[in-house]
Structure formats: structure tokens, C-alpha cells
Amino acid sequence: MAYRYLFEQMVRRELRQKYRGSALGVLWYLINPLVLMGAYYLMFGVIFDQASEPDYPLFLLVGLVVWVFFNQAVVSAAPSLLDQGALVRKARFPREIIPASVVTVQLVTFLALLALLAPVTLAIRGTADIALLLLPLVLACLFAFILGVALAVSILHAYFRDVAPILSAALLPWFFVSPIFFRPESITEQATARFVLEWVNPVAPYIGAIRDVIYGGIAPGGAELVYVVVVAALALLGGHALFARLQGELAVVV
Amino acid sequence: MTAFEDSLRPGEIVLEHASRSFSVRADRGRTLKEMLIGRRRAGGPPPVEALRDVSLHIQPGETVGIVGRNGAGKSSTLRVLAGIVPLDCGRVGCGGQVVSQLELGAGFGREFSGRENIFLNGALHGLQKEQIESRLDAIIAFSELGDFIDAPVATYSSGMFLRLGFSIAAHLDADVLLIDEVLAVGDEAFQRKCEARIAQQIAGGATLVLVSHDAALIERTCERVVVLDGGRKVFDGPVDEGMPFYHRLMGTAEAIPPEPLGERVSPR
Numbered sequence A: 001m002a003y004r005y006l007f008e009q010m011v012r013r014e015l016r017q018k019y020r021g022s023a024l025g026v027l028w029y030l031i032n033p034l035v036l037m038g039a040y041y042l043m044f045g046v047i048f049d050q051a052s053e054p055d056y057p058l059f060l061l062v063g064l065v066v067w068v069f070f071n072q073a074v075v076s077a078a079p080s081l082l083d084q085g086a087l088v089r090k091a092r093f094p095r096e097i098i099p100a101s102v103v104t105v106q107l108v109t110f111l112a113l114l115a116l117l118a119p120v121t122l123a124i125r126g127t128a129d130i131a132l133l134l135l136p137l138v139l140a141c142l143f144a145f146i147l148g149v150a151l152a153v154s155i156l157h158a159y160f161r162d163v164a165p166i167l168s169a170a171l172l173p174w175f176f177v178s179p180i181f182f183r184p185e186s187i188t189e190q191a192t193a194r195f196v197l198e199w200v201n202p203v204a205p206y207i208g209a210i211r212d213v214i215y216g217g218i219a220p221g222g223a224e225l226v227y228v229v230v231v232a233a234l235a236l237l238g239g240h241a242l243f244a245r246l247q248g249e250l251a252v253v254v
Numbered sequence B: 001m002t003a004f005e006d007s008l009r010p011g012e013i014v015l016e017h018a019s020r021s022f023s024v025r026a027d028r029g030r031t032l033k034e035m036l037i038g039r040r041r042a043g044g045p046p047p048v049e050a051l052r053d054v055s056l057h058i059q060p061g062e063t064v065g066i067v068g069r070n071g072a073g074k075s076s077t078l079r080v081l082a083g084i085v086p087l088d089c090g091r092v093g094c095g096g097q098v099v100s101q102l103e104l105g106a107g108f109g110r111e112f113s114g115r116e117n118i119f120l121n122g123a124l125h126g127l128q129k130e131q132i133e134s135r136l137d138a139i140i141a142f143s144e145l146g147d148f149i150d151a152p153v154a155t156y157s158s159g160m161f162l163r164l165g166f167s168i169a170a171h172l173d174a175d176v177l178l179i180d181e182v183l184a185v186g187d188e189a190f191q192r193k194c195e196a197r198i199a200q201q202i203a204g205g206a207t208l209v210l211v212s213h214d215a216a217l218i219e220r221t222c223e224r225v226v227v228l229d230g231g232r233k234v235f236d237g238p239v240d241e242g243m244p245f246y247h248r249l250m251g252t253a254e255a256i257p258p259e260p261l262g263e264r265v266s267p268r
Helices: A004-017 A025-047 A056-077 A085-090 A097-125 A130-159 A163-177 A191-200 A203-216 A222-253 B032-037 B074-081 B114-124 B129-143 B146-150 B158-169 B188-203 B215-221 B239-250
Strands: B013-022 B048-058 B063-067 B089-094 B098-101 B176-180 B207-211 B224-229 B232-238
Touching: A004 A025, A004 A097, A004 B114, A004 B129, A025 A056, A025 A097, A056 A097, A056 A130, A056 A163, A056 A203, A085 A222, A097 A130, A097 A203, A130 A163, A130 A203, A130 A222, A191 A203, A203 A222, B013 B074, B048 B074, B048 B089, B048 B224, B048 B232, B063 B074, B063 B215, B063 B239, B074 B089, B074 B098, B074 B176, B074 B207, B098 B158, B114 B129, B114 B146, B114 B158, B129 B158, B158 B188, B176 B188, B188 B207, B188 B215, B207 B215, B215 B239, B224 B239, B232 B239
Parallel strands: B063 B207, B063 B224, B098 B176, B176 B207
Antiparallel strands: B013 B048, B013 B089, B224 B232
């Protein structure tokens, strides 16, 4: 806890450094995902309109905002330890702070986007329901899951520089098999394919649970909730254990 | 902090049978396969043994100079003491607040003002906001940066950059000060001020470990000297015996400049 203030400073530095000197500054953190979401919306909401869901744009955007959080956090966490090499080589402090601050910045962006999107969705869909009370739990689990993945990815990339490129390559197909534009049950009849789409992809239940609450106005299924909690705990514990195991040589390899 | 470090008194330093080697391959990363099976690739130059079975016990308040030729293991020793690089075998611990000045201004955000960097640097040493605020004026005054403190560090001259780095490190209430050849900061007046500040911290009970090629500085500042050669400790004792030993080792006992060829030349 002694390094609480360092964490705060690193988050602030991360927020301001990247776009310092640009005219729009911190707003870029919102513009990037908004443009990305706009492009995908145009592509899949207008041009290839599936229209299998009511208020399809909202269906799409609620899924997208979760994916964009995951995507941006993991992509920016991967090279973070190398980016801060000067600190890692010369000072002693808990190195977890570096990827954690990167993920926290993306969390702030995500919450800002959600704060724009959720009230609109709730109003249009009329889904303000008691199930909303589950949202904080699901969001906390999402954060823990992403933080765990970010810890693992950042420490692996410090030793093995192919991790970030592999990740960038994997994220695009991963995006397409994630249930963002579709529900697994509406695109396949096959039980195995459906199972894979719903449960093998760890991001899918998070998208499903958040969409259930905000877009559907219903509580997520019991299995989905258990999955969301258990995977968050596993990712965080696993990511932290891996980080702790490998971080010793960090000052030598970055 | 490890449990071992908790057992030490503030300012006490223990290094027991410390060994550390570094791979000297050009690409420093390891492949995923090596990492998973926990082995390094064979071939290439053998690893450099930076420290070989070095033991040191330094009491609180001692002033210790570490000397040796380039590559003798001086900086590695400091990085090990600072807890930045782990040992291959042996153990290490420093009691209390350790302030390492391995490179002044390391990690300064160049886009940020001097003032903002004071906060970041203080936080790196585990200080909270209020603790930094209470020292802010002293740090700024010591750095002699004046109005430049609110200008981005990128606009600083290298002397200003180092002065700010030293000023921050000098106000962190160190129990252990680890300093690597960074005292040639700014002009001569500022150097005197740095030395005076370090002397003041020593008088306050801090332990000093200083790596330098400046023999006169070591003689002025340190009571004890450790001579390293090829990663081994070859002398450990009072400075008035240690420095002649060092000069004999370097083959410069008779020569006027104590610096061997290619070393950093002291400004004085």
C-alpha cells in the first residue's frame, strides 16, 4: 500500500503523456473507441444489417464497448514494461503498477463510454430493471479478468518479444468469433459450435452478461454469472502468479 | 521488503556469498520455449560473471567506497544492493529506506514539468503525496532551478536535469544511500553543495555506498573502501590502506592521473 500514490501518479502520467501536446488531448481516449465503434456499426449495423435483434444498433454497441475495453487494455499493456524500461532498470518498486495503470486508464475510458451508452439503451429499450444491481459485480469481474490477462501479457512480452505481435494478429479473428454482432444461438444450430462460441472464448460470457443486464433488462443466467466470477478470479490469480514468478529478471531483460 | 530485510537495522547492509552473472547475447530476450523449460540457449559467448562470491557487512552509518576497473562489478553490486537485479545465489538485504542514485533523473517524463517529476520520483520511492508536498520547497530551492521548475524537463540543460535528479534523491530521508558515479553534477559550486548534503545525511546516521573512479572523492567521503576485481572482492578495509592497494592494482601507483585509459575523466 506504500505505493498507492505511485499508482495514482502512473495513471495520471499514462493519461496525459500519450496525447500531450495534441489539440484534443485526453479526448483521444474517447475518440479512438468511438470511431472504431462507429466503423463497426456502419459495417454490421447498416451495410450488412442482420436485424435479427430489436434495436440492433444498441445490441451491437453494448457488445462492442466491452470488446473495445478488452482489446485496448491488452494491446496497450503488452509493451508497457518495455516502454517504462528506464524506471524498471533504475528503481525498485512493485512492477505490477505499470500494467495495472495502463489497464486502469482503459477502464476509465470504458466507464465513460458506458456512461454515455447505458442510459440511452435503458431508456430506448425500457430495460431499467432490478437486474441492473448485478452490473457492478459483472464490471468488477471484467476488470479483474482483463487485469489478469494484462499482467500475463506484459510480463511475457518483456521476455518474449513476439507476444505483442501475436496478440495483435489474434485479436482480429478473436473479435469476429466473439458474440458482438450476433448471438451464438442465432447463427448456428450445432451444439459443439455453440458451446465453443459461448464458453471457450473467455470474453463471450462477459459480453453476454453485460448485454443481458443493460440491453436485455434481465439477470444473466446462473452458469454465466458463475463463469464470469470464476474466470475473473483465475485470470487475476494466474496472471499475478506468472508476473511474480518472472519479474525477477525484469531489470535485466527490458 | 523481504523478511530478511525486516530483520536488519535501518542502514545495515548485508551481502552474503553473492554471485551473479549476465548473459551477453545481443538479443536480450529469451524465447518462450526456453522460458517454459527454464533453460537458456547454449552457444554464443559465455555469461559474464559480474559478482563472484562477494560478501559484505556494512553497519549503519558507515561510509563505503567501491572502486575497481571498468567491468569489475561495481555497478552490479549497487544494482544488487538496490534490489533491482536478483542474485543467482547468496543473499542480500538493506535495512530501512534505500535511496539509489544509479542514474539521476531516470524515469523523468520529459514532457512533464520539473515539479510534476518531483511528485513522480518521490512516489517511486514509496512516498505519499503529503510527504512530497512537505519537501517540495526544499527540493526546488536546492535544485536552484527557479522558475524553470514549471517548465517541461525536455527544455532543461543536462546540468539542470541532473541537479533536479540529485535534489529529489537528496531529500528522501535515506537510511541507505547508494550512489553510482553521479556526483559530477552541475558546476563546481553545485558539486560542493551535493557533497555537503551527503555529509549532512551521513551525520544524520545514513549509510553511504559510493561507486566512483574519482579517488580524491572517495578519500574525502569514505572511511572504508572495497576493491573489486573481476567480480571478486580483493580488498576490504580502511580507505588509507585501500586506495594505495587500488592504485597498485591499477598500475597507477606512481602515475599522476588515477584514471586508466578510457575511463571517465574527473572534472577536477
